[in-house]
Amino acid sequence: MSPETSNALIVELARQLRLRESWxxxxxxxxxAYFLKELMKVPLSYDxxxxxxxPYSFDLTEQINILRADDVFRLQPRGNYGPxxxxxxxxxxxxxxxxxxxxxxxxxxxxxxxxxADKKVxxxxxxxxxxxxTRENQTTIGAIERAERLHQLKPHISLEExxxxxxxxxxxxxxxxxxxx
Amino acid sequence: MGDxxxxxxxxxxxxxxxxxxxxxxxxxxxxxxxxxxxxxAMTYLVYPGATHRRFEHSLGVMELAGRIxxxxxxxxxxxxxxxxxxxxxxxxxxxxxxxxxxxRIAALCHDLGHLPFSHGAEELIxxxxxxxxxxxxxxxxxxxxxxLKEAGIQPEHVAKLAVGPQKYRNEPFTIWExxxxxxxxxxxxxxxxxxxxxxxxxxxxxxxxxxDYHRLLEKLRILxxxxxxxxxPSLGIEYGGIQVAEALLLARYFxxxxxxxxxxxxxxxxxxxxxxxxxxxxxxxxxxLATHLYLTDNEVQxxxxxxxxxxxxxxYEPARCIMQRDHFxxxxxxxxxxxxxxxxxxxxxxxxxxxxxxxxxxxxxxxxKENAAPVFPVLLRDGTIESSxxxxxxxxxxxxxxxxxxxxxxxxxxxxxxxxxREKDNIIGGTT
Numbered sequence: 360m361s362p363e364t365s366n367a368l369i370v371e372l373a374r375q376l377r378l379r380e381s382w383x384x385x386x387x388x389x390x391x392a393y394f395l396k397e398l399m400k401v402p403l404s405y406d407x408x409x410x411x412x413x414p415y416s417f418d419l420t421e422q423i424n425i426l427r428a429d430d431v432f433r434l435q436p437r438g439n440y441g442p443x444x445x446x447x448x449x450x451x452x453x454x455x456x457x458x459x460x461x462x463x464x465x466x467x468x469x470x471x472x473x474x475x476a477d478k479k480v481x482x483x484x485x486x487x488x489x490x491x492x493t494r495e496n497q498t499t500i501g502a503i504e505r506a507e508r509l510h511q512l513k514p515h516i517s518l519e520e521x522x523x524x525x526x527x528x529x530x531x532x533x534x535x536x537x538x539x540x
Numbered sequence: 541m542g543d544x545x546x547x548x549x550x551x552x553x554x555x556x557x558x559x560x561x562x563x564x565x566x567x568x569x570x571x572x573x574x575x576x577x578x579x580x581a582m583t584y585l586v587y588p589g590a591t592h593r594r595f596e597h598s599l600g601v602m603e604l605a606g607r608i609x610x611x612x613x614x615x616x617x618x619x620x621x622x623x624x625x626x627x628x629x630x631x632x633x634x635x636x637x638x639x640x641x642x643x644r645i646a647a648l649c650h651d652l653g654h655l656p657f658s659h660g661a662e663e664l665i666x667x668x669x670x671x672x673x674x675x676x677x678x679x680x681x682x683x684x685x686x687x688l689k690e691a692g693i694q695p696e697h698v699a700k701l702a703v704g705p706q707k708y709r710n711e712p713f714t715i716w717e718x719x720x721x722x723x724x725x726x727x728x729x730x731x732x733x734x735x736x737x738x739x740x741x742x743x744x745x746x747x748x749x750x751x752d753y754h755r756l757l758e759k760l761r762i763l764x765x766x767x768x769x770x771x772x773p774s775l776g777i778e779y780g781g782i783q784v785a786e787a788l789l790l791a792r793y794f795x796x797x798x799x800x801x802x803x804x805x806x807x808x809x810x811x812x813x814x815x816x817x818x819x820x821x822x823x824x825x826x827x828x829l830a831t832h833l834y835l836t837d838n839e840v841q842x843x844x845x846x847x848x849x850x851x852x853x854x855x856y857e858p859a860r861c862i863m864q865r866d867h868f869x870x871x872x873x874x875x876x877x878x879x880x881x882x883x884x885x886x887x888x889x890x891x892x893x894x895x896x897x898x899x900x901x902x903x904x905x906x907x908x909k910e911n912a913a914p915v916f917p918v919l920l921r922d923g924t925i926e927s928s929x930x931x932x933x934x935x936x937x938x939x940x941x942x943x944x945x946x947x948x949x950x951x952x953x954x955x956x957x958x959x960x961x962r963e964k965d966n967i968i969g970g971t972t
Contacts, residue, residue: 385915386768409712410705412770417706421909428908428940429883434929436936440767441915441927449883481769512712515622515764515771 365404366422367457368395370431372468373444379476384441385423386412390483391475392419397494398535399467409512412480413487429453470538474531485524486531488513493528502526548599552738556603561641561691562648566599568683569833570652574598576836577651580740581660582808583799585865587744590799594651594658597739601724604731604757605647608723609640612762612775619778619919622771623762626716639720642693646701647724647731652678653832655825656840661813665825672707675699677829715773719762722775727914728785729760729775737791740799748794751787759784763917766925776917776925785916786934793912796941801907803870807947810903811867812840814858819843868903868947871956878968879942885968886944889960892967893946896959901952907943 372391376383393414396403405416423444426432430447437443454461461468475483492508506521516524544557558566565571574594583590611617613636618624628635653674655662662671678684679699688695696710697717704725705713713721724731734753741749759781764771777785799805817823819840826832847855848863861867878885890904913935916928928935948956 384768408705408709410718411774412765412768412772420911424911424940425908428942430879431883434936436929438930440769440930442929448880452883479769480765481771484770484772513772514626514715 360402360404362404362418362422363453364457364460366426366431367453367461368401368403368464368468369419369422370426370446370450370454371461371465372472373432374446375468375472376476377443377445379472381472381476382437382440382479383443383445384480385420385444386441386480387475387478387483388423388444389415389419390478390480390487391471392416393487394475394490394531395467395471397490398532399464399471399539401464401467409488409491412484413513414491426453467539470535474534484513485509485516485520486528488516489521489524489528490531493525493532502529550596550600550603551742552600552735553603556599558602559641561687561693562602562645564687565645565648565684568687570678570682570684570829571595571598571648573833573836574651574654576838577654578657578837579736579743580799581657581805582812582862583744583802583805585808585862586802586804587746587799589743589745590740592739592743594654597735598648598651600735600739601650601731602644602647604735604753605723606640606644607757608729608731608760609643609720611757612719612723612760617761617778619761619923620764620773620925622764623773626714627762638693639716641691642697643701643720643723645688645693646698646720649675649679649684649698650702650724650732651675652684652702655832656816656835656837657812660809661816661825664813664816664820664823666827669827670707672703674827674829674832675703676708677827678832682829719773719775726775727911728916729756729777729788733792734788737788737795740795741791744799746795746798748798749791751791752784753788756781756784756788761919763919763925765917767917767927767930774917776919777928778919779921782918782928782931785928786932789913789935789938793938793941796910796912801941801943803873803945803947804867806905806943806945807867807870807903808862810905810947811858811861815844815847815855815862816840818854818858819847866950869950869953870945871948871953871960872944872946872964874942874944878964879944882968884944886946888967889964890946892963893948893956893959897952897956901949901956903945903947905943905945905947908940910941912941913938 381387393407395401405418407414407416430449431453433445433447434442435445488509492505502525505525509521510518544559546558548556550556577594579592579597580590613627630636653671676699679695685695700708701721704721737749759778761778762773763776764773844859847859872889893902917925918928918931919925
């Protein structure tokens with residue numbers, strides 16, 4: 360999938376998140392995009408690594424800069440938190456060009472928005488990293504081992520929180536399988 | 541490790557002190573090669589003073605990285621308990637000295653993989669490669685590897701910090717490694733960025749890149765991003781430092797608009813790429829270290845002169861543009877008014893021009909990837925940590941950095957300008 364097509368899906372993801380009253384800052388978009396790619400298998404062009412607050416894509420950051428330059432996205436400072444990403448003047452210029460692909464992945468995007476829109480950055484960091492350690496081990500390993508790995512990678516997340524996150528991700532994986540059947 | 545044995549004069553930092561291991565790396569062939577790589581490609585054709593090289597920049601980044609390390613690991617500057625657990629103690633912990641050496645050496649090595657003319661023609665490297673990957677290769681597979689091992693330093697640690705998590709994909713970074721990498725390559729306060737702004741400004745003879753970096757360094761802290769609801773730390777700034785952080789980001793904005801994105805500098809990059817495509821084997825930079833070692837700006841400049849003198853096939857025309865300084869001329873650049881109507885006006889105009897005239901007469905140059913104002917944590921007087929964007933009216937308003945240039949062959953400037961004056965508004969307005 361080309362970066363421009365991926366960007367159109369990200370614009371739709373941001374819209375769906377905001378519809379469900381997500382704060383929708385860059386970190387929210389980064390983590391939900393990771394779930395969209397890894398959990399729902401939407402072939403976004405962005406490459407993710409484990410970095411700031413869990414899985415992170417420098418490609419996506421770069422594309423958000425481009426979307427801001429094209430006035431598809433704008434940053435809106437709000438409250439005491441980081442800025443919210445809102446639609447810019449030229450948002451329909453991009454979405455109109457890619458409405459077919461947006462339609463094709465509508466179900467996947469809606470699922471992710473439904474499941475994650477109400478999560479805060481700290482929740483998304485835990486869940487995103489839990490999915491990362493689950494995907495890291497192609498062979499199935501137990502929840503406790505994955506929680507230990509999560510805690511090792513992100514020591515500020517306690518073992519208890521890590522275990523909860525791994526269990527929540529397992530539930531999310533099951534839900535995703537059912538939703539896509 | 542540790543005892544300084546030599547000092548080097550520097551126009552930006554006055555003295556740069558080096559120890560035995562650092563001196564051995566500086567004396568290595570791969571580091572000496574950087575004496576022949578211009579920091580700003582062919583910017584010297586616009587700003588004659590811009591003849592400085594990656595060599596002195598790398599020394600400067602090492603000096604700054606060491607100073608930042610000393611400030612942020614000073615126990616008096618660790619303001620949040622969550623940070624104390626992973627920062628090595630100054631006197632009692634051997635790790636403190638080890639990581640200081642690793643950091644300084646990584647800063648010294650961070651540009652070893654740069655291709656001739658730095659970023660000027662970097663895209664002409666084989667797919668899957670970039671200068672950071674070459675840097676990692678050099679750290680792992682050259683005389684520098686032996687120097688590091690002899691000094692008891694793991695090459696892997698140096699490689700990780702030198703290129704950062706974006707480019708080092710072998711394994712995830714620990715929180716501590718991520719902070720150290722941020723000291724070198726960080727978007728907001730990286731030593732690389734601080735040095736290049738000061739140094740480029742000095743050599744170009746422009747004031748845009750200057751700011752009170754001594755004050756900035758003093759105010760840097762490791763801070764958890766609590767405003768995001770996470771305890772994950774990153775480099776931020778203590779209250780009282782926000783103004784100098786604004787000055788840094790404004791300096792960067794102005795250096796981009798006035799120097800790095802200068803129209804003539806940009807077209808010389810395009811002519812250089814055209815030449816290299818014709819000159820390099822299969823149009824690509826080699827990635828084996830033996831060839832990399834001996835391929836510098838000197839070899840490319842000689843080849844340009846030769847292609848011009850002997851009119852060598854397809855190498856001739858781009859060589860001529862450079863040698864005679866007869867570059868393509870700007871006929872359109874980013875215009876906020878046009879951008880208000882359509883997000884990519886340069887694309888529309890370029891396509892229309894190629895239809896109306898011969899496409900080979902035009903070059904379209906686009907770049908929108910740079911973030912003018914990265915967000916970072918700010919520690920307030922009452923101990924709370926906030927996002928920079930909520931603490932600075934100025935940072936909210938720094939516009940995106942946009943390049944959207946169209947250049948034309950010098951023979952067609954007047955004709956194309958007349959055509960654009962007549963047609964531009966119809967073409968861009970026709971999209972609404």
